Amino acid sequence: MNSQPIHFPEQNTPDLTPDKHLPLVEMQSVCKSFGDGPVVLQDINLSINRGDFVALIGPSGCGKSTLLKLTANLLDASSGTIHVGGGDAVDAREKLGFVFQDANLMPWLNIRNNVAMPLKLMGLEAGKRHKKAMQMLEMVGLGQAAELYPRELSGGMRMRVSIARALATDPELLLLDEPFGALDEMTRDDLNEELLKLKEEQKWTGIFVTHSVVESVFLSSKVVVLSANPGRIHRIIPVDIPYPRTAEVRSSQIFQDKVLEVTRALHSVRKAV
Amino acid sequence: MKNNPLTKSSTYLPILVGLVFVGIWYGAIYLIGIPEYQLPAPHRILEAGFAERNALWSGLRQTTMACVTGFSVSVIGGLLMAVLLASSRWAYEGIYPFVLMLKMTPVIVLAPIIILWFGQGINSITVITFLICFFPIVANTVMGLRSVDRNLLELFSVYSATNRQEMLYLRLPAALPYFLTGLKIAAALTPIGALYGDTVAGMGSGAEAGLGFVVVIFSSQLKIPALFAAAFTACAIGFLFVGIVNWLSWAFLHKWHDSYLNGH
Numbered sequence: 001m002n003s004q005p006i007h008f009p010e011q012n013t014p015d016l017t018p019d020k021h022l023p024l025v026e027m028q029s030v031c032k033s034f035g036d037g038p039v040v041l042q043d044i045n046l047s048i049n050r051g052d053f054v055a056l057i058g059p060s061g062c063g064k065s066t067l068l069k070l071t072a073n074l075l076d077a078s079s080g081t082i083h084v085g086g087g088d089a090v091d092a093r094e095k096l097g098f099v100f101q102d103a104n105l106m107p108w109l110n111i112r113n114n115v116a117m118p119l120k121l122m123g124l125e126a127g128k129r130h131k132k133a134m135q136m137l138e139m140v141g142l143g144q145a146a147e148l149y150p151r152e153l154s155g156g157m158r159m160r161v162s163i164a165r166a167l168a169t170d171p172e173l174l175l176l177d178e179p180f181g182a183l184d185e186m187t188r189d190d191l192n193e194e195l196l197k198l199k200e201e202q203k204w205t206g207i208f209v210t211h212s213v214v215e216s217v218f219l220s221s222k223v224v225v226l227s228a229n230p231g232r233i234h235r236i237i238p239v240d241i242p243y244p245r246t247a248e249v250r251s252s253q254i255f256q257d258k259v260l261e262v263t264r265a266l267h268s269v270r271k272a273v
Numbered sequence: 274m275k276n277n278p279l280t281k282s283s284t285y286l287p288i289l290v291g292l293v294f295v296g297i298w299y300g301a302i303y304l305i306g307i308p309e310y311q312l313p314a315p316h317r318i319l320e321a322g323f324a325e326r327n328a329l330w331s332g333l334r335q336t337t338m339a340c341v342t343g344f345s346v347s348v349i350g351g352l353l354m355a356v357l358l359a360s361s362r363w364a365y366e367g368i369y370p371f372v373l374m375l376k377m378t379p380v381i382v383l384a385p386i387i388i389l390w391f392g393q394g395i396n397s398i399t400v401i402t403f404l405i406c407f408f409p410i411v412a413n414t415v416m417g418l419r420s421v422d423r424n425l426l427e428l429f430s431v432y433s434a435t436n437r438q439e440m441l442y443l444r445l446p447a448a449l450p451y452f453l454t455g456l457k458i459a460a461a462l463t464p465i466g467a468l469y470g471d472t473v474a475g476m477g478s479g480a481e482a483g484l485g486f487v488v489v490i491f492s493s494q495l496k497i498p499a500l501f502a503a504a505f506t507a508c509a510i511g512f513l514f515v516g517i518v519n520w521l522s523w524a525f526l527h528k529w530h531d532s533y534l535n536g537h
Binding site for chain 1: 422424427429434442529531534
């Protein structure tokens with residue numbers, strides 16, 4: 001069930017280059033409020049192409065995590081539609097990986113079984129899912145740690161396990177909710193670079209929520225700056241630095257300029273509040 | 274010497290304290306002159322225990338049987354009840370008050386009714402043991418099943434896990450420490466339930482008399498050293514149960530749970 005490509009009416013073989021205009025995720029006038037509470041998200045229109053890596057950034061309370069959960073169908077939109085892979089978000093679940101704020105591992109399972117859990121839930125037999133889990137762990141450099149328990153790992157290693165788990169089902173769309181927020185800056189930089197490497201190898205499309213301007217520019221092909229109360233899209237800033245990006249990119253002029261541009265956009269959003 | 278258990282403080286300290294205690298005991302008897310009908314000397318208790326070994330042994334067997342059956346039924350029943358209560362809001366709100374009601378009614382009041390239904394003997398004793406052990410298991414396990422990390426629930430819902438998968442792979446393992454805590458409380462209560470059941474529903478003759486009934490007999494016959502011997506025998510049952518549960522708890526949790534990893 002994992003190897004079947006999503007069927008596209010427009011085209012039979014999915015093309016993974018970002019510039020082909022075949023949105024993988026299409027949000028149309030999405031609004032969200034919880035009960036009678038204030039409007040969290042208002043009139044969100046966003047289309048995300050295959051191969052894109054989109055950063056959602058904005059002041060706290062702007063609904064960026066909510067937007068991610070709407071995409072994962074963990075929440076229902078109050079109005080508007082979100083299409084993933086041409087179908088409803090519901091159909092797309094099996095093609096989706098989600099990386100949570102903290103590593104969100106099950107403490108009673110060893111690392112290998114944690115990574116294999118999504119496959120278990122999808123009904124893959126034990127031999128196959130363990131083989132796949134080992135493969136994923138080796139990919140994130142934790143093949144040796146397979147038998148350890150989450151408690152025995154550092155924060156950065158736990159996050160790697162979490163990413164391995166999200167990628168174990170070969171998702172087309174990876175959603176990351178502030179994945180590296182709790183880590184120190186050096187670990188965060190390392191993981192950023194690794195994540196880009198994984199993306200080069202696996203060709204998924206990504207959406208991630210972050211508080212870090214540097215991270216948003218380094219990882220993404222476009223940065224979506226949201227304003228708060230209610231959450232709206234303030235600006236979409238394309239980051240036209242070619243992939244693959246390595247650590248050296250961070251010291252380049254174009255990178256610094258983009259960081260400045262995003263910082264200014266964020267600043268104007270904060271002033272408006 | 275490193276691995277010699279006698280050099281470990283957890284081994285030699287209890288032995289040392291026990292010896293001091295026995296010393297004070299003898300001191301109290303021979304220096305102050307406490308009579309045997311109030312406090313028999315330790316060697317007299319051993320003698321009496323040996324003399325009454327048949328009654329004590331069959332009592333021990335009977336009571337252990339009631340304990341094992343009552344405890345097992347309450348573990349299985351408690352677990353099933355907890356799963357039922359945690360599987361839907363409707364079940365929790367509808368049924369839990371009645372489980373509470375059962376708990377709130379003192380067993381002493383229920384005992385005559387139980388004897389009325391199940392007759393004098395081992396059946397009633399087992400039911401009484403069950404009633405005493407059931408609630409701590411249900412209450413703790415339900416608490417565990419219902420307090421699963423929200424993020425893990427979301428993870429399961431990302432992968433469209435079924436209710437059954439969520440129960441089996443998420444709620445039950447997450448509730449394991451709570452369940453084992455319930456088990457510990459229940460294990461300590463088990464001999465109390467069985468001995469109490471014995472005193473109200475026990476069968477008085479020979480091989481069928483449980484330890485509680487043996488105590489009643491010794492007490493009425495003023496066999497004071499034998500009474501003390503019976504008390505120590507009952508204590509052994511408690512140790513057996515709590516020991517087994519502690520071992521289970523270690524076996525299930527020592528690899529991952531904080532309680533075993535923070536270093537004692």
